[in-house]
Amino acid sequence: MPSTAIPLSQKLYSYINEVIPDRGRGEFGQLSSASDHGTLTLMNGGTLSMQAGVNASGPAGKHTMTEHELVEDIHRLKKEKNAIILAHYYQQPEIQELADFVGDSLGLAQAADRTGARTILFAGVHFMAETAKILNSGRTVLLPDLNAGCSLADSAPPEKFRAFLDAHPDQVVVSYINCSAEVKAMSDIICTSSNAVRVVQSIPADRKVIFAPDKHLGAYVQRMTGREMLLWDGVCEVHVDISLDKMKFLLGKHPDAKLVAHPECPPHILAEADHVGSTTSLLDFVQRDPGHTFIVATEGGILHKMRQAVPGKILIAAPANMENSCACSECPYMKMNTLAKVHSALLTGSPEIFLEENVRAKAEIALRRMMQLG
Ligand code: SF4
Numbered sequence: 001m002p003s004t005a006i007p008l009s010q011k012l013y014s015y016i017n018e019v020i021p022d023r024g025r026g027e028f029g030q031l032s033s034a035s036d037h038g039t040l041t042l043m044n045g046g047t048l049s050m051q052a053g054v055n056a057s058g059p060a061g062k063h064t065m066t067e068h069e070l071v072e073d074i075h076r077l078k079k080e081k082n083a084i085i086l087a088h089y090y091q092q093p094e095i096q097e098l099a100d101f102v103g104d105s106l107g108l109a110q111a112a113d114r115t116g117a118r119t120i121l122f123a124g125v126h127f128m129a130e131t132a133k134i135l136n137s138g139r140t141v142l143l144p145d146l147n148a149g150c151s152l153a154d155s156a157p158p159e160k161f162r163a164f165l166d167a168h169p170d171q172v173v174v175s176y177i178n179c180s181a182e183v184k185a186m187s188d189i190i191c192t193s194s195n196a197v198r199v200v201q202s203i204p205a206d207r208k209v210i211f212a213p214d215k216h217l218g219a220y221v222q223r224m225t226g227r228e229m230l231l232w233d234g235v236c237e238v239h240v241d242i243s244l245d246k247m248k249f250l251l252g253k254h255p256d257a258k259l260v261a262h263p264e265c266p267p268h269i270l271a272e273a274d275h276v277g278s279t280t281s282l283l284d285f286v287q288r289d290p291g292h293t294f295i296v297a298t299e300g301g302i303l304h305k306m307r308q309a310v311p312g313k314i315l316i317a318a319p320a321n322m323e324n325s326c327a328c329s330e331c332p333y334m335k336m337n338t339l340a341k342v343h344s345a346l347l348t349g350s351p352e353i354f355l356e357e358n359v360r361a362k363a364e365i366a367l368r369r370m371m372q373l374g
Contacts, residue, residue: 110371178213211229
C-alpha cells in the first residue's frame with residue numbers, strides 16, 4: 001500500500017492526535033501514523049483533504065477557519081466522501097442550512113433509509129444516529145459529538161428495561177424512537193411522535209401494551225386512543241421545563257395567540273394547547289392556520305424553519321422555568337453539534353457509530369414494523 005510522509009507543525013500534529021483518536025480505519029482510515037517527530041504518514045493518497053481541511057495553526061501562521069470557510073469545506077468533503085447530512089429541527093440554524101434533509105425523527109429515519117450515500121453525518125443526538133445505523137448496517141454513520149445524548153433515552157437503561165419487561169411479560173412493547181438501540185431491540189415496535197397514535201391503534205385491542213420511555217407522550221396516546229397502557233417513567237428534561245406561569249403571562253400579553261405544543265410536554269401544558277403534534281405537525285399547523293401569532297411549546301430550534309415558512313407571522317418560543325439567554329426551551333445535547341465538529345467528523349470519519357450486530361438486527365425489526373405503518 002503506498003504511503004506518504006508529510007512534515008507537520010507541532011500544533012497541527014497535536015490537532016490531528018486530538019481529533020483522530022482511532023487511526024487507520026476504512027474509507028477515512030488513510031491516516032496511518034502521526035509520529036512524535038512531527039511527520040504524518042497517510043496511506044492510499046488521503047493526504048490532500050486532510051491538509052486542506054484542518055484548522056491549521058501555529059505560532060507563526062495562525063489560521064482558524066471562518067464560518068464561511070467551514071461551510072465551503074463541508075460541501076467539498078460531502079462530495080469527496082459521498083456523504084449526506086441529516087439534521088434535526090432542533091439543530092443550530094447554520095447546521096440546518098447546510099443539511100441535505102431537515103426533519104423530525106420519523107422524517108429523518110425515512111431519509112436515512114432511502115439514501116444511497118456511503119456516509120451519513122447525523123446532526124442530532126446519539127439515539128438518532130444509532131437509528132440511522134440500525135437501518136444502514138453497511139454505511140458509515142457519523143455523529144459530530146458523541147456526548148450529544150438525550151435525557152429521555154437515558155431514562156431507560158437497558159438492564160432496568162429488561163427487568164421491567166421480565167416483570168410484565170406477554171405485553172406488546174411500544175418504544176418511542178427516543179431510546180437506545182438496546183431498548184429498541186427489546187421492543188416489538190417503535191413509534192415517533194408523528195405516528196405514536198397510529199402505531200398503538202394498530203395493536204389488537206385484546207393485547208396489553210407497554211409504552212416507553214416518555215410517560216407524557218404515553219399519556220397523550222392513551223387519551224387519544226382510549227387504550228390503557230403501562231407507562232415507563234421517563235421524561236424529556238427540556239419539555240418538562242416549559243413554564244406554565246411564563247406561558248400564561250405570554251398568552252395574557254398576546255390574547256389572540258395560539259399555543260402549539262409537542263406531546264412530550266406535560267399534561268398541564270397540553271391542556272392549554274390549540275394544537276398538539278410532532279415538530280413537523282407544528283410546522284404544518286402554523287402554515288395552514290389563519291392565526292397570526294403562535295406560542296411554540298417545544299425545543300426552540302424549530303423556530304428557524306417556522307420563521308422561514310411563515311415570515312409574516314409572529315412566533316414566540318415558550319419560555320423555560322430555567323432562566324437562559326435564548327428565552328426559550330433549549331436542548332443542551334442538540335446544541336453540542338457545531339459547524340467545526342461537523343467539519344471535523346467529515347474530515348476524519350470520526351466519531352463513528354458502531355452497534356453489535358445482534359442488537360442492530362433486532363432493533364431493525366421493530367423499526368421496520370413502524371416504517372411499514374408510515
Ligand atoms: S429535546 Fe428532550 S427528547 Fe429531544 S434530544 Fe433533547 S433531551 Fe432528548
